[in-house]
Amino acid sequence: MNYSKEASDLDFAYKVRRALNEATENIPEPALDRLAQARKIALARKKTEAPASVLAFRGVLASAGGFAFKGPGSWMGKFGIALPLLVLVAGLIGIYEYEQQQNINELADIDTAVLVDELPPAAYIDTGFSAYLNKAEE
Incomplete structure (x- = not known):
């Protein structure tokens, strides 16, 4: 992979992360509650990790x-x-x-x-x- 492509991909990822972090400040309170509830449900449904045999x-x-x-x-x-x-x-x-x-x-x-x-x-x-x-x- 080309170094300039890696650098541009990394720069793009930082920009997306910054935009998402800024957008989370503008999310209304009911939506934050629904997101927190969905996260709890997802964690409860998560399968326990079984040791992988290799x-x-x-x-x-x-x-x-x-x-x-x-x-x-x-x-x-x-x-x-x-x-x-x-x-x-x-x-x-x-x-x-x-x-x-x-x-x-x-x-x-x-x-x-x-x-x-x-x-x-x-x-x-x-x-x-x-x-x-x-x-x-x-």
Whole structure:
């Protein structure tokens, strides 16, 4: 809503209230008595206020304390904290195992290539080839 519209609405409400207050001074006495009687009847007919039951979860949003449902003491609150941590740990373990498997596969490919190829015996004596093999094993 526009600020100027809010200001004009508020200004209008003040003007209406002022006009009604000024007009109440000019109401005749019998009309005031009838208004008072009508007010008493309306208050007598007013229903008693029943407590409203509302289903609401405390702390559902992150901005409401950071814990789901009833806080850190409830089992749902603990589960809400533990589940993301378990998923994170499982993901990290999975990434580590995948990297290890990739490293093993690369070393196996090098070993297979070395064992299948017919290399001259001088290649095994060469220090550069030994360094290459040591680097591949790391």
